[in-house]
Amino acid sequence: NTIYVAFRGTDDTLTGWREDFNLSFLPKVPSQESAAAYLRSIMALGFQNVYVGGHSKGGNLAVYAAAQMTPENAAHICGVYNNDGPGFVTDLFDAPEFQPLQKRVHTFVPQASVVGMLLEHDEAYQVVYSTQKGIMQHDPYSWCVIRNDWYYLDDTTTLSKIMDSSMRQWILGMQPEQREKLTDAIFHVLQSETNAKTVQDLVDGGAGTLSAVLHAWSDMPPETRRFMQKMLGELLRIIGQLAAAKRRSEMLAGRMRTMES
Structure with missing residues (x-):
């Protein structure tokens, strides 16, 4: 049973x-x-x-x-x-x-x-x-x-916490239609020129895969490229801010422990 x-x-x-x-x-x-x-x-x-x-x-x-x-x-x-x-x-x-x-x-x-x-x-x-x-x-x-x-x-x-908070802020900071647009753009770059069906196909393609991805990126409409750059730049900005805040918090905690001792 x-x-x-x-x-x-x-x-x-x-x-x-x-x-x-x-x-x-x-x-x-x-x-x-x-x-x-x-x-x-x-x-x-x-x-x-x-x-x-x-x-x-x-x-x-x-x-x-x-x-x-x-x-x-x-x-x-x-x-x-x-x-x-x-x-x-x-x-x-x-x-x-x-x-x-x-x-x-x-x-x-x-x-x-x-x-x-x-x-x-x-x-x-x-x-x-x-x-x-x-x-x-x-x-x-x-x-x-x-x-x-x-x-x-x-x-x-600490790194897991920073990545968790960063990804959460990044994803929730986008509207659902923006998340869909970013997904479409990423897989267009990965598939349109490589004809890959699997992750292993991308790996096996070696330099050919990289060349095809770069070609797909250059052929993408300028507004889509700008959108992808903006979204990825926002993710890096969030990660940097949270990492800096975490470092400041740890330094402050270290000073407090030193003062107490």
């Missing part, structure tokens, strides 16, 4: 990666609807104890699918496990009947998490120690366990 329903993360296709970007401006994307339909088909089999989870985009799909179940089905969901998956642009748990389910959502991120801190999360998260560095901590095989649980840390790193 117990089953674990697992959703996979983003595949290697540029279509899959584009859908990830679409999460920033669409209330739902096709993979989320497919995930909900799949979970409903599993619930119809009559399992009494259902666990749902996934890594990266799979974690996002797990949370979304669980939130789309009827209250009767949701009562059989014992836990939802989001392993460093991005959040949402809408509140999935607005309805009172879903508040009990929200309390059964468990989110885990590594100490330098970037992906898992994107967009809005309704739930709290726990920090897991990773042996990797930076963005490579997204790899779940680098996460450490101790006995029958994760090896937890108290908090994420």
